[in-house]
Amino acid sequence: MTLPPALMHxxxxxIVLNVLLVLxxxxxxxxxxxxxRMQSRIGPYYVGRPHGWLQPIADALKLMMKEDIVPTAxxxxxxxxxxxxxxxxxxxxxxxxxxxxxxxxxxxNIGVLFFLAVSSLEIVGxxxxxxxxxxxxxxxxxMRAVNQIISYDLPFIFAALVPVVLAGSxxxxxxxxxxxxxxxxxxxxxxxxxxxxxxxxxxxxxxxxPFDILEAESELVAGFRVEYSGMKFALIQLGEYAHMxxxxxxxxxxxxxxxxxxxxxxxxxxxxLLKTLVIFLLVTWVRWSFVRIRVDQILGxxxxxxxxxxLVLLLATGLVVATRGAGGG
Amino acid sequence: MPETQTRQVVEIGYGGxxxxxxxxxxxxxxxxxxxxxxxxxEGETVVAVDAVIGYLHRCHEKLGESLTYVxxxxxxxxxxxxxxxxxxxxxxxxxxxxxxxxxxRRAQYLRVIVAELQRIASHCLWLGTWCLDMGGALxxxxxxxxxxxxxxxxxxxxxxxxxxxxxxxGFHQTGGTRYDVPPGWDKKVRETVDFIEQRLDEYxxxxxxxxxxxVRTQGVGVISREVAESVGVSGPLxxxxxxxxxxxxxxxxxxxxxxxxVVPVETAGDCYARYRVRMVEFRQxxxxxxxxxxxxPEGPISSRPGVKSVAQVxxxxxxxxxxxEGARGEIGCYLVSDGGPKPYRLKWRGxxxxxxxVLPYIVPGHKVADVVAIMGSxxxxxxxxxx
Numbered sequence: 001m002t003l004p005p006a007l008m009h010x011x012x013x014x015i016v017l018n019v020l021l022v023l024x025x026x027x028x029x030x031x032x033x034x035x036x037r038m039q040s041r042i043g044p045y046y047v048g049r050p051h052g053w054l055q056p057i058a059d060a061l062k063l064m065m066k067e068d069i070v071p072t073a074x075x076x077x078x079x080x081x082x083x084x085x086x087x088x089x090x091x092x093x094x095x096x097x098x099x100x101x102x103x104x105x106x107x108x109n110i111g112v113l114f115f116l117a118v119s120s121l122e123i124v125g126x127x128x129x130x131x132x133x134x135x136x137x138x139x140x141x142x143m144r145a146v147n148q149i150i151s152y153d154l155p156f157i158f159a160a161l162v163p164v165v166l167a168g169s170x171x172x173x174x175x176x177x178x179x180x181x182x183x184x185x186x187x188x189x190x191x192x193x194x195x196x197x198x199x200x201x202x203x204x205x206x207x208x209x210p211f212d213i214l215e216a217e218s219e220l221v222a223g224f225r226v227e228y229s230g231m232k233f234a235l236i237q238l239g240e241y242a243h244m245x246x247x248x249x250x251x252x253x254x255x256x257x258x259x260x261x262x263x264x265x266x267x268x269x270x271x272x273l274l275k276t277l278v279i280f281l282l283v284t285w286v287r288w289s290f291v292r293i294r295v296d297q298i299l300g301x302x303x304x305x306x307x308x309x310x311l312v313l314l315l316a317t318g319l320v321v322a323t324r325g326a327g328g329g
Numbered sequence: 330m331p332e333t334q335t336r337q338v339v340e341i342g343y344g345g346x347x348x349x350x351x352x353x354x355x356x357x358x359x360x361x362x363x364x365x366x367x368x369x370x371e372g373e374t375v376v377a378v379d380a381v382i383g384y385l386h387r388c389h390e391k392l393g394e395s396l397t398y399v400x401x402x403x404x405x406x407x408x409x410x411x412x413x414x415x416x417x418x419x420x421x422x423x424x425x426x427x428x429x430x431x432x433x434r435r436a437q438y439l440r441v442i443v444a445e446l447q448r449i450a451s452h453c454l455w456l457g458t459w460c461l462d463m464g465g466a467l468x469x470x471x472x473x474x475x476x477x478x479x480x481x482x483x484x485x486x487x488x489x490x491x492x493x494x495x496x497x498x499g500f501h502q503t504g505g506t507r508y509d510v511p512p513g514w515d516k517k518v519r520e521t522v523d524f525i526e527q528r529l530d531e532y533x534x535x536x537x538x539x540x541x542x543x544v545r546t547q548g549v550g551v552i553s554r555e556v557a558e559s560v561g562v563s564g565p566l567x568x569x570x571x572x573x574x575x576x577x578x579x580x581x582x583x584x585x586x587x588x589x590x591v592v593p594v595e596t597a598g599d600c601y602a603r604y605r606v607r608m609v610e611f612r613q614x615x616x617x618x619x620x621x622x623x624x625x626p627e628g629p630i631s632s633r634p635g636v637k638s639v640a641q642v643x644x645x646x647x648x649x650x651x652x653x654e655g656a657r658g659e660i661g662c663y664l665v666s667d668g669g670p671k672p673y674r675l676k677w678r679g680x681x682x683x684x685x686x687v688l689p690y691i692v693p694g695h696k697v698a699d700v701v702a703i704m705g706s707x708x709x710x711x712x713x714x715x716x
Binding site for chain 1: 349351353357358359370372373461462463464470471472475476479535539541542544547571656696697698699700701
């Protein structure tokens with residue numbers, strides 16, 4: 001019996017989405033434990049022994065039971081819609097991620113483009129949240145968000161395009177296959193520089209310290225999400241972590257050879273997950289060791305350093321590829 | 330008088346045209362309920378700041394008039410609850426000055442030791458919270474904060490062994506100290522300061538080698554020498570602005586003249602200069618503690634008998650002002666006695682209060698994010714501001 005393709009895709013998407021949500025929940029636990037180690041603490045411990053393995057579930061339950069507060073002065077429609085508008089692109093990016101050969105929702109031939117385009121859409125939800133809350137902190141945060149995300153999307157895209165040019169394809173699985181001989185992070189000079197640029201742009205695109213000026217709790221309390229409570233807050237949190245995990249997946253696919261690794265092919269998804277978590281922990285490591293920088297400095301870094309650098313890098317990659325011919329590693 | 334007439338806010342000119350008034354505090358993570366800044370913003374730039382204080386006012390000066398000389402020292406510690414030892418010291422020194430009471434040398438040395446330990450503990454808290462303000466509770470700031478708190482805990486443990494208390498000590502009494510050091514305490518103190526000295530290198534490596542930390546602090550919140558002198562800031566703020574002024578050196582009290590230490594001075598006047606001054610002070614305090622422990626004389630710890638009744642101490646008619654170098658600057662205490670067991674009048678000069686007055690001169694023109702960095706570098710403790 002064969003199912004119609006649409007239904008098949010729906011089932012796949014359902015499974016991926018659910019696995020993903022659990023993964024996102026546990027990635028928060030991983031981050032908390034990792035940060036705790038860095039700060040000579042223990043981290044979550046008591047909710048589910050050993051080592052608080054039930055903590056993410058407890059957090060989710062707690063947030064669901066919280067009172068949902070809508071400020072009277074807010075723009076209700078925009079305010080209520082914002083978390084959903086924010087969450088959807090953050091989950092949609094997983095559609096094009098192949099977890100192994102032939103294992104994924106849709107391995108589009110323009111996968112990378114789709115990923116980059118959709119992941120930039122989160123700004124709409126952010127801005128709606130900041131604007132709809134009708135709160136001065138949220139408004140300032142929304143202004144910062146637009147500034148920052150627009151400035152960092154370009155370097156992010158340029159850095160992500162380097163492997164695309166090297167592989168000569170926008171299809172995620174083709175890029176991974178092209179890394180058979182050599183992961184792109186190991187590609188002389190270009191690979192490392194692109195990977196570093198990718199990591200920096202990832203930090204900024206995901207609003208992590210040192211670029212977390214949107215949230216900036218010591219200045220703007222909680223930024224655009226200051227008025228959100230309960231499940232709406234949980235949705236925003238979920239979206240943020242999903243986006244971060246998605247970007248880590250992208251990094252693992254583009255630079256770290258995706259599911260390639262020693263052992264039988266069945267171990268592929270495991271390798272991918274491992275590499276994703278390595279990127280995630282790198283980002284987390286930076287997050288928990290830096291202080292936040294100022295909005296004008298953030299824009300300065302992007303427009304004066306990162307953008308020209310990635311642009312030159314992309315041109316150099318083009319030259320390299322033109323001299324040796326596309327494809328291969 | 331209507332409020333608009335009493336408030337004078339200095340505004341700077343700025344090219345923009347739309348202004349936004351924003352309350353930072355009292356309900357705000359970086360002013361946690363005790364301070365309110367009314368910021369006038371143009372975009373992200375602060376063009377005017379108005380500070381509202383008084384959220385933590387507890388009538389300390391009135392309390393000083395209604396409590397006896399025996400009772401008040403433990404309340405005096407609540408003015409600056411982050412550095413309780415020095416606040417107590419300021420009060421008892423004033424009583425001793427007005428009453429012309431001698432303090433034995435051992436007590437003087439003990440006072441120096443606890444005052445310097447307290448300075449280290451207070452600076453630990455300052456560094457932690459300042460980085461927390463700049464780096465976020467969910468970022469690198471929290472990491473520095475937790476490291477600093479870890480070190481501060483060690484000093485609080487030493488204080489607990491000495492006095493039985495961890496925050497408000499009641500260690501000083503008129504004429505000396507209430508407690509002598511327990512056996513083995515000096516060895517533990519030496520170990521603690523050795524350990525903290527190592528950790529200071531780690532903080533400096535973590536912060537000063539970090540470009541982001543430097544761009545957030547260098548050139549931010551510059552207090553010029555003129556402003557520093559005319560506003561009357563003291564402590565690390567004035568030393569960060571190029572004035573070598575330290576009461577321990579200018580007017581030595583409690584045998585500070587016996588010790589060899591350096592008064593750090595930076596000329597830049599920005600947040601980074603103040604940070605550097607405090608980092609050097611950490612090390613100088615450790616140096617003083619070692620010297621004081623080495624030279625700790627034998628003898629009585631108080632020139633007066635232990636406390637038996639609340640009205641035991643009486644001070645002859647007169648008045649006097651004493652100042653000590655607290656962790657945040659000059660802590661002064663002015664006292665008028667009418668010969669009874671309680672002061673007739675008591676006036677505190679809080680270091681944070683005077684330091685806070687510099688905000689309108691340095692905040693306008695900076696971004697919102699710099700406001701918290703500047704606030705943190707001023708290091709106000711609102712118990713001492715409002716009293």
